[in-house]
Amino acid sequence: MAQFLFVLTRGLEDPTRATRCMQLAHIAKQAGHDVHVFFTDDGVFLAKKGMAENVVAPTGDEMSDYIGLLTEAKVPFYV
Numbered sequence: 001m002a003q004f005l006f007v008l009t010r011g012l013e014d015p016t017r018a019t020r021c022m023q024l025a026h027i028a029k030q031a032g033h034d035v036h037v038f039f040t041d042d043g044v045f046l047a048k049k050g051m052a053e054n055v056v057a058p059t060g061d062e063m064s065d066y067i068g069l070l071t072e073a074k075v076p077f078y079v
Contacts, residue, residue: 003034011042012055018046019057022066029073037070038078047079
């Protein structure tokens, strides 16, 4: 098992990168790795409850789905 720290620096202005960060964190957690997520810079806005609900990548991936899955998996978030 490896340890991963995902640092989210993108916010509402870049839904693709923001969502992709959460997606990769979820994939790592599903693979059994120790995962932590740190919100910084513009990413801190997405740490506020409800802000991520409108963040959707062009691929259709919704950030709130990944945050919910990571929360259920007890992945720690740092702001």
